[in-house]
Amino acid sequence: MLGLGSLAKKVFGSPNDRKVKSVRPLVAQINALEAEHQAKTDAEIIAKTEELRSRATGGESLDDLLPEAFANCREAARRALGLRAHDVQLIGGIFLHQGNIAEMKTGEGKTLVATFPAYLNALTGKGVHIVTVNDYLAKRDAEWMGKVYGALGLTTGVVYPRQPDEEKRAAYAADITYATNNELGFDYLRDNMRASLSDMAQRDHNFAIVDEVDSILIDEARTPLIISGPTQDRSDLYIAIDKIIPELVEDHYTLDEKARNASFTDEGNDFLEDKLHEVGLLPEGQSLYDPESTTIVHHLTNALRAHKMFHKDQQYIVRSGEVVLVDEFTGRMMPGRRLSEGLHQAIEAKEGCQIQPENVTLASVTFQNYFRLYGKLAGMTGTAATEAEEFMAIYGLGVVEIPTNVPVARIDDDDAVYRTAREKYEAIVETIREAHAKGQPVLVGTTSIEKSEMLGKMLAAAKLPHNILNARQHEQEAQIVADAGKLGAITIATNMAGRGTDIKLGGNVEFKVMEAIAADPTGDHAAIRARIEEEHRADEQKVKDAGGLYVLATERHESRRIDNQLRGRSGRQGDPGRSSFFLSLEDDLMRIFGSDKLDKMLSTLGMKEGEAIVHPWVNKSLERAQAKVEGRNFDIRKQLLKFDDVMNDQRKVIFGQRREVMAAEDIAEVARDMRHQVIEDMVATYMPPKSYADQWEVEEMTRAVRETLGIDVPLADWAAEDGVDQDVVEERLRDAADAYMASKAAQFGPEQMRSIEKQVLLQTIDQKWRDHLLTLEHLRSVVGFRGYAQRDPLNEYKTEGFQLFESMLDGLRSDVTTKLARIQPLSPEQQEQLIRQLQAQQQAAQRALEPAAAETPEAAREGFDETNPETWGNPGRNDVCPCGSGKKFKHCHGRLA
Template sequence: MLGLGSLTKKVFGTPNDRKVKSVRPIVERINALEPEFEALSDDALAAKTPEFRRRYEEGESLDDMLPEAFAAVREAAKRALGLRPFDVQLIGGYFLHKGDIAEMKTGEGKTLVATLPTYLNAIPGKGAHVVTVNDYLVRRDAAWMGRVFAALGMTTGVVVPGQPDEEKRAAYKADVTYATNNELGFDYLRDNMRASLDQMAQRGHHFAIVDEVDSILIDEARTPLIISGPLADRSELYITLNKFAPELTDEHVELDEKQRSATLTEEGNEFIEQRLTEEGILPEGQSLYDPESTSIVHHITQAMRAHRLFQKDQHYIVRDGEIVLIDEFTGRMMAGRRLGDGLHQAIEAKEGVQIKPENATLASVTFQNYFRLYGKLAGMTGTAMTEADEFQEIYGLGVVEIPTNRPVAREDHEDQVYRTAREKFDGVVKAIGIAHEKGQPTLVGTTSIEKSEMLSQMLNAAKIPHKVLNARFHEQEAQIVAQAGRIGAVTIATNMAGRGTDIQLGGNPDIALSEAAEAQGIAPDTPEYTALREQIEAQVAEEKAKVLEAGGLFVLGTERHESRRIDNQLRGRSGRQGDPGRTLFFLSLEDDLMRIFGSDRLDKMLGKLGMQEGEAIIHPWVSKAMERAQSKVEARNFDIRKNLLKYDDVMNDQRKAIFSQRLEIMEAQDVSEIVEDMRHQYVEDIVTTHIPPRAYADQWDTDGLAEVVRTSFGLQLPVAEWAAEEGVDDEDIRERLIAAVDAQSAEKHEAYGADTMRGVEKQVLLQTIDKGWRDHLVTLDQLRSVIGFRGYAQRDPLNEYKSEAFQLFESLLESLRADVTKQMAAVRILSQEEQEAMMAQMRAQAEAQRAQAEAAQPTAPAPETAPAQSDAEPSGPAPVVTSDKIGRNEPCPCGSGKKYKHCHGKL
């Protein structure tokens, strides 16, 4: 008997069904236009773009143009790619245009769907961004779909790391720009550190479609993007403290795997204290509880985390003498990304590789706040429904499930649960052997490189041929994934999120053709190439028929992931475009998720049931219990992201204020009015400090005021004599000071020329804002790390952070006024001869330092520019960039004798 809810859904359909149904009339209008667009010549089709642009400028809305624009893209795709978007793809494109997330199953052609709304939203000429998870997909999709845009007379740009600035600016000027999420965020931060408008790359945030939206806006959103610069080198401390970490036993350390934290117990505290004192690191009589020991305790904690919570070949690999992090969601290497707060250095010390200096934050932004800059944001993925609430709450994005082009024929079996990991993997090998024997291709999902390689050894022992896809074989991933659907193929993959290549039953004819043509030396567009294509297509069709007979793709999961989405992404590889297939997960009570989330009760129950060695329990109840554990983890991760966002929102308002002020300054031809306001306000501030309101004349600190004027402006003014005059009040003194400093400024404008001074004022303003903002970020980082302790005093840490961050921002604005005013007062323009002499001196000093360093360390590798750091959860550490070539604490190359940070590194 049906329940009331089920009956209602059956009669009226779900809200999702009703949304999809409402778009059918628009799809019919697009289909009705097909003959008209088929009749157009290539030139007439390309001419549609200027026509749409003219109509848009005349006031027609994009919604009104949608049927024609979609019909134009469909026709262009047919001509350029030989692909005709299905009706369900048009529906997906419609919801993307409306600013929703389209959940489309694997193999439904999301890459092609994106062209429809991207073209429509590129018509206003403000740029449309298509965001993907890695460089390979950016280049592939831009080259592939760029042919569709070219057929419509639009340009396509590609943004990837390491591009020259000119190339990057050109890419952002294109009608459509394909880019990685990280590079978009970093370009936004870099743009807001530029000195002039012509150096900026991005031209606003009009429209973006995020591919694999759950991976980018959910998984990677736990970590902010950070651009950083190096701090002083502390390699020795890391190496020294690393020696003690292996000496700590379980009774010395308290681990929390859920939070990825490690703390010393009382016994551990005493043990470490004794060892540090013996080694002379901790002075006699000083304990770890003393404030002076804060840094040592912090580094010991990071050493413990490195040894106990970060495993080689699971969380990172060592490659070319560097620690390269592994993304737990995709299994990919994350070159250039570093863990923050000294944790990456602790792992480098553990593995005995070169330790790079820690970094200080120069600029940062979260993915949440970056993507909320867009006027319209949309997303695509195969798995978004499980996080629909988060998408709505954080980004205001609805999720619409798009029906498949053909009904799904895949069988999803209940999980098989074994008591031990050994029994589980024996069961896995047996299941793979059975599928391989009957010719059924098998995709095996693992959660780490280590488990992939262990399973690979077991398959070798069982003489089952197979391919392994993980971070070590990152380069061949497209070929491995594309051919994973061939007869009897066995492919082991470490996480399948965001792979971007479909598994086609019988193999991928295009990749097989390019490999065969290269091997035989056959050039494209030749009769031999055409014959080879026909031969390979026939072979693939024959092989596909055999694979379909064997049951389609068999997806076998060896463990449940923390997130149901990752499991669903693995499942979704089977049953593409109505193909048959089956999926099955093998679990054990020793799996991380089962172990951390209460497998004890299940273990006792299975023991009572009298399970034999090698037996598995298969029951819907077990699968439901696993899903409950996963939803607990997902809820905890959502809280982490929400908490990160709450704190970043405080900084985001300040970031927007600073960045918009910078932009205003760069756009202005003349900033003398801003500088003058700052100068006058600074005079107001110092007068108020030394001559408080309503104070008697004998309470005035005129000597102190005169001294501040002397040090700030280099002016010797008779402030005390002014104060002694009959009837003079604080307002008179303020006016005389303003007149004096304005006269000083006017002299400089006359001496150096108005144009020169305008340029100097702009540079001083920008440099002072940048330096003040960098210092402010460091202070906020430090505040963020200790504010949690306010909770012990029954005060809300977030409210405390908001209040103190606001006060700090006010202090920043006050200090900016003072710094700009003092620097403008001290400005002296060097003559051409003085500039050349100074540059020569700096070059000579730098050369001498380099020679000295090479002589001291003849075999040491040249120090690399420290990449980025992030203070974040290891699950998605953020990359960073730094451009400092001279250490902050090294002598300044100008020969002043001061440290670089106090001289030319000051601004």
């Protein structure tokens, strides 16, 4: 008996089916134009782009141009790449153009799909950004799909770290720009620290297509991008505190694994107080509870978290004496990314690495708020449906599941749950042995580097040949993934099973051809390719006969999406395949989220050693646990966004003001308005409304006028005159200050004065914004305690944040007015020197942002290998070390013994 919902779905299709069905007529229109476009010459394809461009800029809507544009793009791709887009790829492209997330299974050709909406939206001339998860993919896709855009008469650019400024501006000026989310966000912040509009790289934020959209907009959404400058060195304090932590016992602290937090118990505080008095870190008579001890408590908590919550080879690795974070979702290293508020320094102290100084924030933005700058946003991924609610709530993005070109033939097994981790791993090794024996390639998914290497040792002991893919083997990623589908291959991957590189059954033909040509460069390339393709067809059939790729996961991730990404590696384009999840009650997810009941139940059932429980009910209960975690993480991100929105509104105002100042030819009027506002505030302070002349603070105001406006006025005489009220005093002050500044402008000359006013204003805005960011950080860290007083922390943050912003703007007006009033006319040489000095101050904050070297990036050089010093050539002592550490060569591999 079917329920009402099931019956409706059977008759009308699911909401997703109806969405897909609604665009079928558009696909029919595109297909109807195919013959016409096939008949065009290459020049006519480009001419068609020009015609569409003029119609788009002439006011015709992109929706009306879509069938012709897609048909033109499909033909260009067929000629440039030999790939003819399937109907489902056109459907994906249509939904991307409409500002949705297209969920497409692995191997369905998402890279090609993006070219259709990118081409259509680039016709407006406003630029399109295609966002990838790493620099390798940005460069690969720009080069690969650039052939399609070139055939259509469009330009393609790629943005990468440490890129020369001229090249970066050219990349952003191109019709289509490929870049990583990190580089886009940092360029946005850098642009808003520039001294002039001509130095800015990015254009308007028109349209972005985000690849692996779930990874960027969900997993990394909570990570703010921060541009910072160093503060004073406090490494001695970190080292001293780090020595105390190992002396703590379990009664001294509590750990909250869910929230990744740690705190001290009363016993712990008493122990630490005695210990800190003993080593001289806490003055005699001062308690840990005193306000003066806040910094010490902060450092102690960070040291405890570093020891108990952050583990080597899991959350970070140590490479070349440096602590490098590992992305928990992709398993990739994140060189240059550091934990904030002293936590990274605490880990460096724990690992005995050189402690880098803490940084002060110069500018910051979250990915959530950066990507909401775009007029239109779209995304692609293999897994988004589980987070559809969050995508809609935060970004206004709908999720549409695009049907596969060929039905999925993969077999998905029910989860197998073992009592202990040992039993689970023994079962995994046995299962791998069985699959390997019949030639079936196996992709094993683990959740940490530590576990992948432990499993690697077990496979080595069982004499099973295998490859390990994790942050340590980052450079060989594409090669290892390309080999993962070969007959009998065993590949262990840490949370990043081949993103961006398809696992093809029988191995990757292109990689095999490149290897063969490299081995025999003088041979007949066409003959080599034909031979390898023939061999590959036989290998592919053998792998299919063995059952296709077997994805074997050793744990459930707290997010269903990550599990689905791993599972989706198998069964691409209708290939056979299989996926299984092997779990134990000792796994983190099971342990943290209530495996006690299940353990009791399994004991009652009398499970034998090595036996597993396999049942669809187990899958359901695990999915519910994962959905709970996802829901909690969504709530955290939602709450964080509400807090960040407060800063974001202020950021937009400040960045907007900076842009206006840079764009303005003459800002004398802005400076005058600021001066008048300062005078109005001054009069209101020292001569309050409705007060009598004998109540005015004349002496104090005379001093304030001299210090702020640079003028001496007879305020006492004015106050003694009959009929003089606050309005008259304000008017006289305005006239006197304006006359003084006009005489100053005449002495400087209009050209010099304009330049000085602009530099002073920009420099003061930047300084005030930096100080304000620090104040907001401090406010944010304490506002949570207001909840104990039954007050909403968010409302408190909004109210006080707004007051702080108003106060900052008042301070800005006052500082600019004072600085301009104090500037004295100088000789031409001194004037030039002053302007240079102001410009130098303005650019000091940017020095850290500039490219390390305006030459070919190290990694792009022929034969270069960052892991092999013999390929580095002769780096200069002050150049950035080629190993990728970010340090100068003399402080890294060039250090003298």
